[in-house]
Amino acid sequence: VTLDGFELRVLHLPLVSPFTTSFGTETVREVIVARALADGAEGWGEIVTQQAPLYSSEYTQGAWDVATRFFIPALLAERSLAPERVAAVLEPFVGHRMAKAGLELAVLDAALRTEGRSFASYAGAVVDRVPSGVSVGIQRNPAALVDAVRGYLDEGYVRIKIKIKPGRDIDDTAAVREAFGSIPLQVDANSAYTLADADTLAALDRFDLLLIEQPLQEDDLVDHATLAAGLATPVCLDESITSRKAASDALALGSAAIVNIKAGRVGGYLEAIAIHDLCRDAGVPVWCGGMLETGIGRAANAALAALPGFTLPGDVSAADRFYTRDVVTEPAVLDDGHVRVPTGPGLGVDIDADALDAFTVEKAVIRA
Numbered sequence: 459v460t461l462d463g464f465e466l467r468v469l470h471l472p473l474v475s476p477f478t479t480s481f482g483t484e485t486v487r488e489v490i491v492a493r494a495l496a497d498g499a500e501g502w503g504e505i506v507t508q509q510a511p512l513y514s515s516e517y518t519q520g521a522w523d524v525a526t527r528f529f530i531p532a533l534l535a536e537r538s539l540a541p542e543r544v545a546a547v548l549e550p551f552v553g554h555r556m557a558k559a560g561l562e563l564a565v566l567d568a569a570l571r572t573e574g575r576s577f578a579s580y581a582g583a584v585v586d587r588v589p590s591g592v593s594v595g596i597q598r599n600p601a602a603l604v605d606a607v608r609g610y611l612d613e614g615y616v617r618i619k620i621k622i623k624p625g626r627d628i629d630d631t632a633a634v635r636e637a638f639g640s641i642p643l644q645v646d647a648n649s650a651y652t653l654a655d656a657d658t659l660a661a662l663d664r665f666d667l668l669l670i671e672q673p674l675q676e677d678d679l680v681d682h683a684t685l686a687a688g689l690a691t692p693v694c695l696d697e698s699i700t701s702r703k704a705a706s707d708a709l710a711l712g713s714a715a716i717v718n719i720k721a722g723r724v725g726g727y728l729e730a731i732a733i734h735d736l737c738r739d740a741g742v743p744v745w746c747g748g749m750l751e752t753g754i755g756r757a758a759n760a761a762l763a764a765l766p767g768f769t770l771p772g773d774v775s776a777a778d779r780f781y782t783r784d785v786v787t788e789p790a791v792l793d794d795g796h797v798r799v800p801t802g803p804g805l806g807v808d809i810d811a812d813a814l815d816a817f818t819v820e821k822a823v824i825r826a
C-alpha cells in the first residue's frame with residue numbers, strides 16, 4: 459500500500475463491571491486505535507496497552523509516544539509498503555511490541571480491504587466460527603465467583619478461566635468445581651506466584667484443570683520449567699511468550715506445555731501466525747488470548763483463533779463480556795458458545811464513527 463498517514467486515538471471504554479486480576483482492578487479500558495490512510499483506503503488496528511505497565515512494560519502514553527515519534531515516521535518514510543514489511547521496518551527499534559502490532563494490523567487491514575480479501579482467508583482460517591471461552595476476574599469472595607461463573611455458563615461460554623492470586627486460589631477453584639462439576643476450567647495467575655508457592659500451585663492439581671496460566675514472572679523461563687516438573691496440571695505461558703524465539707525457547711526448556719497466543723504481546727498477527735505454525739509443528743496446543751480488545755482487535759483475534767493449531771477455546775468472548783457499546787457496527791455475539799469469524803474484506807468489521815468519537819479522549823493525525 460502507499461501510506462498517506464496514520465490517525466491515532468486514545469479511547470476510554472467503560473467496562474460493564476470491574477475486572478480484577480492479580481495485578482489490579484480495571485473499570486475503564488484505555489486503548490489506542492490506529493487508522494492507516496492508504497491509497498484512498500483505510501485500515502484499522504488496535505494497540506492493546508493498558509494505562510499503566512501492570513501486565514507488561516508497555517503502557518498507553520508510552521505506546522503513543524513511540525508510535526508518533528518513531529514508528530509512524532519510519533513507516534511513512536517508506537511511502538509504498540507491503541504489510542509483510544512493517545515488522546522489518548520497525549525492527550531496529552527495540553521492544554514496544556503492542557505499538558508495533560497495532561500499526562502493522564492497520565496497514566494489513568488497509569491492504570486486504572483494497573484487495574477485497576478477508577484477514578481470515580489471508581491468515582489460513584479453517585473454520586467460520588470459534589469456541590468462546592471467558593476470563594472471569596477475582597470476585598469479592600468464592601460465592602460471588604460462583605454466581606459470576608453461573609452467569610457466563612448460562613450465556614453459553616464453553617470454557618471458564620478464573621483469575622487467581624495468593625490467598626484467592628484454592629478455595630475459589632474448589633467452589634467452582636463444587637458448584638459446576640467437570641466443566642472445562644483453567645486458572646490465570648498473571649505472574650502472581652514464585653517458586654516458593656510450588657506447594658500451593660501443586661494443590662490445584664486435584665481440580666483437574668485444563669492448564670495453569672503464567673504462574674511466575676515473564677522472564678522466569680527456567681523457573682517455569684522447574685515448577686512444571688512438579689505439577690500434574692499443564693503450564694501455559696502468556697506474558698513470557700513475547701516472540702516466536704521466546705516460544706521456541708519455552709518449548710525447548712519445558713517451560714510451557716500450552717501457549718496462549720496474543721498478537722499484541724508478540725509484535726503482530728504475522729508473528730502470532732508464525733508462533734502458531736511453530737507450536738503446531740511441535741504438537742503443542744495453542745489458544746487465542748484476549749486483551750479486552752474493541753471490535754477491531756476482537757475481529758482479528760476471531761480470525762487468528764480459526765487457524766488449525768488453535769485446538770483449545772480462547773478468550774475471544776462476545777463484545778458484551780466487557781462493553782455495553784463497541785466501536786464496530788456489529789459487535790461480536792455469543793451464538794451457541796461460539797463467535798463468528800468475520801468474512802468481509804480485511805478485518806470484516808465496519809467502524810461506528812459516532813461510537814469512536816464518543817470514546818475518543820485524545821487524537822492525532824500524522825501525514826506523510
Ligand SMILES: CC(=O)N[C@@H](Cc1ccc2ccccc2c1)C(=O)O
Nearest residue numbers: 479484508593696747748749750773
Ligand atoms: C482476558 C484476560 O484475562 N486478559 C489478560 C489479562 C488482562 C487483564 C486486564 C486487562 C485490562 C486492560 C487491558 C488488558 C488486560 C489484560 C490475560 O489473559 O492475562
Ligand SMILES: [Mg+2]
Nearest residue numbers: 646671672696
Ligand atoms: Mg493471561
